[in-house]
Amino acid sequence: MNERTQVATLSVASNSFLTLAKIVIGSISGSVSILSEGIHSGIDLIAAFIALFAVRESGKPADSRHAYGHGKIENVSGTIEAVLIFIAAIMIIFKAIQKAYSILEGGGSTSDNLGIGMIIMGFSSLINFFVSRQLMRVGKRTGSIALEADALHLRTDVYTSAGVFCGLLLIKITGWAILDPLVAIGVALLIFKTSFELTKEAFSPLVDVSLPEEECEIISEVLRLHANEFVEFHKLRTRKAGAERHVDLHLVVAKYTPVVDVHELCDRIELEINKKLHGTHILIHAEPCSKRGEACPVEEATSPTCQRCQAKNENKRQRLDN
Known part of the structure; x- marks a missing residue:
């Protein structure tokens, strides 16, 4: 197993764990911001599988049907990942608006389980920081757009997890439940930004844009x-x-x-x-x-x-x- 495949597999493993943990904790706590992070990590998990497939396929030598090799598979995978991120952001905003209406109508309240949510958010931010750094390092050195795309996903997750952590802390201190959907919307906006940047980087080589x-x-x-x-x-x-x-x-x-x-x-x-x-x-x-x-x-x-x-x-x- 080469280095690109190793780090792609590491991304799959870390995202599998974090997705499961965030969804479980989000369901227990009733926090839409934690659930939004669970959705975000779920999309990251799909993206990690796509990246793993892409680096395996793109590494194959040229053949009679692909005389110029399989390199553009990575660009296709990066474009698909960008679309998935965009869809995830829309889902998060939709859920956050629903939760905000519920709170404003008197149907929402703070949870007693926010502490465990803060722990998983802090843990998630640390894990994704180290995994994204490794993915970006290998991606830059090998020129792999698939690994760089996966690293951008996880780097966004570092910031959004940290943002959710701060939001949960403020909710715990102030008791203002409305902060929960507001933080989730902030997470979604950051995801939109990542989706745009990734689309531009991954799609450009598909139309044979010149090198930088x-x-x-x-x-x-x-x-x-x-x-x-x-x-x-x-x-x-x-x-x-x-x-x-x-x-x-x-x-x-x-x-x-x-x-x-x-x-x-x-x-x-x-x-x-x-x-x-x-x-x-x-x-x-x-x-x-x-x-x-x-x-x-x-x-x-x-x-x-x-x-x-x-x-x-x-x-x-x-x-x-x-």
Whole structure:
């Protein structure tokens, strides 16, 4: 079992325990804010199962039907998770409004079991803090959108659980039962925010949005380090599929440069990009320079690259004349 699968399994285990605990305690105490957290954790549990499935499937090698691999499974799973979070937030708001009406009409009161609710909320916040940190660490290092999405879920749960804890504490001190549904609505609003951010991050690669600007700059910097070995590069395109990055570009080299030299240059560029951006698949289309003298695309017509092109052109013409 690889590291990504291990942390995804850890998320499933922790969410299973917390979902059960919150629903049981919420039912005993009658607190809609605790029940809302139970619903939130239940959605997180479903999301954790989806993330576990996604990291397993996306790690499979390319096959005849999926020549570019299975990386976008992670993006699909992240989008589904975002929709689930959005649905959970709507459910929480609906339940909170019902509870608020009940309290305002004189049908709601504080519970004697809020203490155990505070304990489970505090415990939940601590567990999710450490699990989300581990998920985000592995997700960032491996470029897994599924693990990052799961980490965002649990990080939201850290804040919402802490918020519910504070709300229960205020209810216990003041006896104001109306704080319970108000805290639940606050939880839902935080969940809406997470859903929006996750949708944007997970869905963008599905429509082949370019890599972030800082990653494109890393690629350009590697190319600039080899600028004296080629004339120019253009048509640089980038995209991401799950944990995998895809890059392709056109590399203009001196005319009549031996194929083996061009191949070795492309290999060096690809290796250096991969050292800085792990899991990057690079396709370089090499093409000969067709310009000379004042039309040379480099800064100066007398540059070594331009001189080499002209020298090679001259040698070629001499061989043809002979």
